[in-house]
Amino acid sequence: MRRVPEHAPIVTAAAMRAAEAAAFASGQSQREVMERAGAAVAVQVARLAAGRAILVLAGPGNNGGDAYVVARWLAERGHDVTVAGLGAPTGVAAEMRAAWTGEVTDLDTVAPRVVLVDGLFGTGVSRPLAADVARALARLRRGAAITIAIDLPSGIATDDGSDLEAAGADVTVALAALKPGHVLGDGAGASGHVLLADIGVPVASHWHTLARPSLEPPPRDAHKFTRGMVAVLGGAMPGASRLAARAAMAAGAGYVVLAGEDRGGPDALVHRTTDADLFGDPRIGALVCGPGLGRDAAASDLLDRALACERPLVLDGDALSLLGADAATRLRGKHAILTPHSGEFDRMFGVGQGSKIDRTIAAAARIGCTIVHKGADTVIADPAGRVTVSAAAPTWLASAGTGDVLAGLVAARCAAGAADPASEAVWLHARAAALAGAGLIADGLIDHIGGAIEECL
Ligand SMILES: NC(=O)C1=CN([C@@H]2O[C@H](COP(=O)(O)OP(=O)(O)OC[C@H]3O[C@@H](n4cnc5c(N)ncnc54)[C@H](O)[C@@H]3O)[C@@H](O)[C@H]2O)[C@@H](O)CC1
Numbered sequence: 001m002r003r004v005p006e007h008a009p010i011v012t013a014a015a016m017r018a019a020e021a022a023a024f025a026s027g028q029s030q031r032e033v034m035e036r037a038g039a040a041v042a043v044q045v046a047r048l049a050a051g052r053a054i055l056v057l058a059g060p061g062n063n064g065g066d067a068y069v070v071a072r073w074l075a076e077r078g079h080d081v082t083v084a085g086l087g088a089p090t091g092v093a094a095e096m097r098a099a100w101t102g103e104v105t106d107l108d109t110v111a112p113r114v115v116l117v118d119g120l121f122g123t124g125v126s127r128p129l130a131a132d133v134a135r136a137l138a139r140l141r142r143g144a145a146i147t148i149a150i151d152l153p154s155g156i157a158t159d160d161g162s163d164l165e166a167a168g169a170d171v172t173v174a175l176a177a178l179k180p181g182h183v184l185g186d187g188a189g190a191s192g193h194v195l196l197a198d199i200g201v202p203v204a205s206h207w208h209t210l211a212r213p214s215l216e217p218p219p220r221d222a223h224k225f226t227r228g229m230v231a232v233l234g235g236a237m238p239g240a241s242r243l244a245a246r247a248a249m250a251a252g253a254g255y256v257v258l259a260g261e262d263r264g265g266p267d268a269l270v271h272r273t274t275d276a277d278l279f280g281d282p283r284i285g286a287l288v289c290g291p292g293l294g295r296d297a298a299a300s301d302l303l304d305r306a307l308a309c310e311r312p313l314v315l316d317g318d319a320l321s322l323l324g325a326d327a328a329t330r331l332r333g334k335h336a337i338l339t340p341h342s343g344e345f346d347r348m349f350g351v352g353q354g355s356k357i358d359r360t361i362a363a364a365a366r367i368g369c370t371i372v373h374k375g376a377d378t379v380i381a382d383p384a385g386r387v388t389v390s391a392a393a394p395t396w397l398a399s400a401g402t403g404d405v406l407a408g409l410v411a412a413r414c415a416a417g418a419a420d421p422a423s424e425a426v427w428l429h430a431r432a433a434a435l436a437g438a439g440l441i442a443d444g445l446i447d448h449i450g451g452a453i454e455e456c457l
């Protein structure tokens with residue numbers, strides 16, 4: 001499983017340039033910052049190379065400038081390092097090029113070495129790499145045992161993670177902050193393990209990577225209703241609503257109701273009918289509507305009643321499909337958390353412009369609800385524009401029913417009164433998946449929620 005630093009700020013290329021400009025305006029020199037960036041990367045390269053031969057690739061921009069600093073730092077400490085260059089850098093990067101006293105060989109002809117440092121392009125990449133450059137990079141990566149990218153694997157689009165060049169690295173040292181390209185789409189996979197380097201440039205952002213929540217065991221005066229009551233509406237596919245209900249139980253809800261015809265599930269699960277008493281029960285801390293609901297008239301009626309009741313809602317699966325393009329008007333002003341996968345998201349909000357982060361923020365602002373936009377890169381956005389990205393969940397989660405488990409987890413944290421139920425649930429879900437290991441199924445995932453909670457106490 002890849003590793004991504006927790007609660008790391010995420011900024012676009014433009015925001016990074018602005019942070020850098022502010023640092024320069026407050027008296028730092030570009031030279032100092034580049035020296036710090038190069039040294040921070042070189043420390044990691046030295047650690048990972050462990051004495052093996054290193055080839056540093058240096059491009060024409062500031063990413064190349066960093067690369068020349070990396071090479072110099074390593075050579076000064078006795079590492080076996082060679083450099084291949086692309087284009088003639090300008091400005092401070094040219095000074096760094098000049099300060100490298102070794103040879104600079106040609107990218108096309110240079111032989112691969114065991115450790116490859118990719119300093120061709122970073123946040124300045126503006127178009128797909130030329131075919132010969134992409135070919136050379138792919139050849140050198142194939143010939144290396146480990147590739148370490150400076151800031152971003154060359155060719156990744158910084159702001160949306162699209163992989164312009166089938167780029168890739170085993171380890172990426174992100175400078176000052178993560179960029180959307182490290183956590184979204186193909187860029188997330190291509191970045192490998194991500195490390196965050198402090199280069200002395202302060203960065204402020206409302207966007208962060210997911211962090212382990214801090215949870216408490218039930219207090220001594222707890223009873224079942226103080227721990228949160230969750231109700232799950234059943235429907236056409238009982239397995240899905242049962243998974244959500246069982247996940248809510250495992251996540252610590254004190255009282256879980258499965259409402260509808262289905263009488264299955266564990267003995268501790270309370271069965272009720274979908275009558276007026278249920279929808280009017282003020283003790284319900286979160287009402288889950290969508291997993292296994294179906295899309296027929298009965299499902300539609302249940303959704304209408306859920307939307308009309310005053311309880312906090314967790315809307316998933318079929319509820320989102322039923323809402324479709326009407327989501328924006330029907331949900332405005334509701335206390336709801338939505339957990340769409342990308343198909344459901346697109347049906348509600350359209351494909352739209354911008355990165356997954358941009359589109360999720362826009363949708364959350366439009367409806368005034370928190371949205372958990374699921375996938376290998378799960379983006380959680382609230383109406384105020386705060387964003388949390390989960391970018392390292394085990395891919396074993398890609399199986400039927402794991403989304404139902406997430407809906408139950410969100411509901412349990414919501415009913416418990418958590419400040420950020422969506423992020424807490426997404427962390428617990430990914431951690432339970434890691435504990436469940438290879439070949440997990442949704443039922444088994446639930447067995448590991450307790451273990452994930454233990455790690456947060
Ligand atoms: N922003 C910051 O705070 C800092 C940035 N630094 C480094 O600077 C990088 C950004 O520097 P730059 O803005 O110079 O950008 P890059 O070094 O990523 O590359 C920009 C250069 O490449 C050219 N270019 C872009 N796409 C190309 C393509 N497909 N084929 C050929 N040439 C292409 C551009 O015309 C420009 O000359 C960061 O990724 C990082 O490595 C560090 O020096 C430290 C501080």
Ligand SMILES: Nc1ncnc2c1ncn2[C@@H]1O[C@H](COP(=O)(O)OP(=O)(O)O)[C@@H](O)[C@H]1O
Binds near residue numbers: 374378395399401406
């Ligand atoms: N490739 C993947 N890597 C990591 N997590 C994934 C991947 N694909 C799906 N997931 C996660 O698995 C869950 C699947 O949910 P969903 O698509 O609603 O499935 P279902 O409706 O069958 O439960 C979500 O939490 C999603 O983020």
Ligand SMILES: [K+]
Binds near residue numbers: 118
């Ligand atoms: K790079």
